[in-house]
Amino acid sequence: MSTPPAWSHYLPRLGLYAGVAAVLLLVNVGLPRLLNAYLLQILVFAACNIILASSLNLVNGVAGQFSIGHAGFMAIGAYMSAWVSVAYGKTWLAPYADQPCGPLVVSAYLMGLMLLGGVAAAVGGLVVGLPSLRLRGDYLAIATLGFGEIIKVVLLNVEAVGGATGLKGVPQYSTLFLVFGAAVVTVAALRNIGNSIHGRALLAIREDETAAEALGIDSAHYKTSAFVIGAFFAGVAGCLYAHYTQFIHPRSFDFMKSIELVLIVVLGGGKLRNVAIAAAAVTFLPEGLRQVKDLLHLQTDPRMVIYAAILIAVMLLRRERVLQAVLPRRKEGASRG
Amino acid sequence: MAESALLELASCTVRFGGLTAVDDLTLDVAPQELVSLIGPNGAGKTTVFNAIMGVYPLASGGIRLAGRDIAGLAPHRVAKLGVGRTFQNIRLFKGITVLDNLRAAMHQDGDYDLLRAAARSRTWAATESRLEARAMELLAVFGLEARAGELAGGLPYGEQRRLEIVRALATGPRLLLLDEPAAGMNPAETQHLMGLIRSLIERYSLTILLIEHDMKLVMGVSDRVVVLNYGREIAAGTPQEIARDPAVIEAYLGEPVH
Numbered sequence: 001m002s003t004p005p006a007w008s009h010y011l012p013r014l015g016l017y018a019g020v021a022a023v024l025l026l027v028n029v030g031l032p033r034l035l036n037a038y039l040l041q042i043l044v045f046a047a048c049n050i051i052l053a054s055s056l057n058l059v060n061g062v063a064g065q066f067s068i069g070h071a072g073f074m075a076i077g078a079y080m081s082a083w084v085s086v087a088y089g090k091t092w093l094a095p096y097a098d099q100p101c102g103p104l105v106v107s108a109y110l111m112g113l114m115l116l117g118g119v120a121a122a123v124g125g126l127v128v129g130l131p132s133l134r135l136r137g138d139y140l141a142i143a144t145l146g147f148g149e150i151i152k153v154v155l156l157n158v159e160a161v162g163g164a165t166g167l168k169g170v171p172q173y174s175t176l177f178l179v180f181g182a183a184v185v186t187v188a189a190l191r192n193i194g195n196s197i198h199g200r201a202l203l204a205i206r207e208d209e210t211a212a213e214a215l216g217i218d219s220a221h222y223k224t225s226a227f228v229i230g231a232f233f234a235g236v237a238g239c240l241y242a243h244y245t246q247f248i249h250p251r252s253f254d255f256m257k258s259i260e261l262v263l264i265v266v267l268g269g270g271k272l273r274n275v276a277i278a279a280a281a282v283t284f285l286p287e288g289l290r291q292v293k294d295l296l297h298l299q300t301d302p303r304m305v306i307y308a309a310i311l312i313a314v315m316l317l318r319r320e321r322v323l324q325a326v327l328p329r330r331k332e333g334a335s336r337g
Numbered sequence: 338m339a340e341s342a343l344l345e346l347a348s349c350t351v352r353f354g355g356l357t358a359v360d361d362l363t364l365d366v367a368p369q370e371l372v373s374l375i376g377p378n379g380a381g382k383t384t385v386f387n388a389i390m391g392v393y394p395l396a397s398g399g400i401r402l403a404g405r406d407i408a409g410l411a412p413h414r415v416a417k418l419g420v421g422r423t424f425q426n427i428r429l430f431k432g433i434t435v436l437d438n439l440r441a442a443m444h445q446d447g448d449y450d451l452l453r454a455a456a457r458s459r460t461w462a463a464t465e466s467r468l469e470a471r472a473m474e475l476l477a478v479f480g481l482e483a484r485a486g487e488l489a490g491g492l493p494y495g496e497q498r499r500l501e502i503v504r505a506l507a508t509g510p511r512l513l514l515l516d517e518p519a520a521g522m523n524p525a526e527t528q529h530l531m532g533l534i535r536s537l538i539e540r541y542s543l544t545i546l547l548i549e550h551d552m553k554l555v556m557g558v559s560d561r562v563v564v565l566n567y568g569r570e571i572a573a574g575t576p577q578e579i580a581r582d583p584a585v586i587e588a589y590l591g592e593p594v595h
Contacts, residue, residue: 197447
């Protein structure tokens, strides 16, 4: 009896893949005709936040390692890829600008950069993941916060990437197809990882590291891998972000950005689908609230007050679900007898 | 017995600073034997478990599992070599389902990498259905199959205790360390547990090291009993021998009254 080839396993899903690709293509062609640049940018930011928050969810929500330096990984991916584009990419791709195959070449190039930015950020994830083996809860949070700040300060001082003036002139290679496609692939991949031996090992570590070890789960390996995978996707998001806004500054990736991502994960209660919804909501909400000032003919803009009030209300109303797994816990050591 | 022993502790000593928690303990456990560790609170029983698992380092002595030196190995390595354990204070993964508790324990049987998991490859699908079938089979053996989809933390106490044993079994151990499995159980539950523990040895060719305070349970299931006090072995023998041993009676009840 011969076994069918490995790819045949994917045949039943080809329709789904084709459908998703078709929708993405429609979005890619259609949305820019329907929406203005401002709305398109919010949509792109929402997609980036979905990638960032669902990857942070792997670290904070699934593995239970409280990290508040996720924007640092985004910064690594953004700066790595943007620097390559500014220094080399624009020249490489110039000959294709007027060719019919141009958009395809640019997309292929950007996918390569997404990979590069992701890998660079993943290396950063490894660097942060290693101390996480010794630190728990609040202490780990402070270490990751420090990492994020170090990245920011280093970028502020490296003149090759613009230093404190930021990096200008990044070509706008990110398309809606790639941005939304990356968001779909990220969420699907992370969901699948969650529903595998790898994801369950992380859940076990979150729930009780001592018991997980006693079942043969190498917690050092899995905790580090959670940071590496989470950082990889954050780097991909950074690359897409940089190649959409065309200008990046170290302050775009500071502590506030990390906190926003933690907030999204907490609002989503550590569940991937809810985290993705919360990511979109947290991106849209402050923008939508800009309308309030005009509607009520106010002198000052009350949007951040309303935004904060809504967050507090959500926390209070959905406390159990929200806090479920995400906030740092103290764990007892092995008991003596 | 020493040649064929599954677990050999040779002059094991564990110290916490100035306190000697386990003092020069030597113990051989033969395959499919059930040995109980008893002794007053603080006698060092759980420390013996933690030393076997590699949670605490030995100050001196050696530990062998099926002839292989396991002293100094990290807990997850010891577990992979075939040692399963339960905890005195139940340590289930309370926030995930009963089924996922078992599947997490079976993770060494997973034979696919991260990329295959992310892409839901054929290996992933085959492994997952195999793991789920095995987990459901185990749950059925222990009468917990109806609970598969519930959060482990929501189970009644007795079922949580049982689930912790099932979870340890899910790793496919040769040696099972049970730390006060009957704690908090009523007499009927303890009676049921007693039959269960004996049946495990047959069904899974297990060797069991048991810590227990419930003397009825200990006397009923053990092949041999080892009594610890202040980290030292003060007596060892069959349950009948132990029940008559004056040193044991003294350790438990104080000086005999004449």
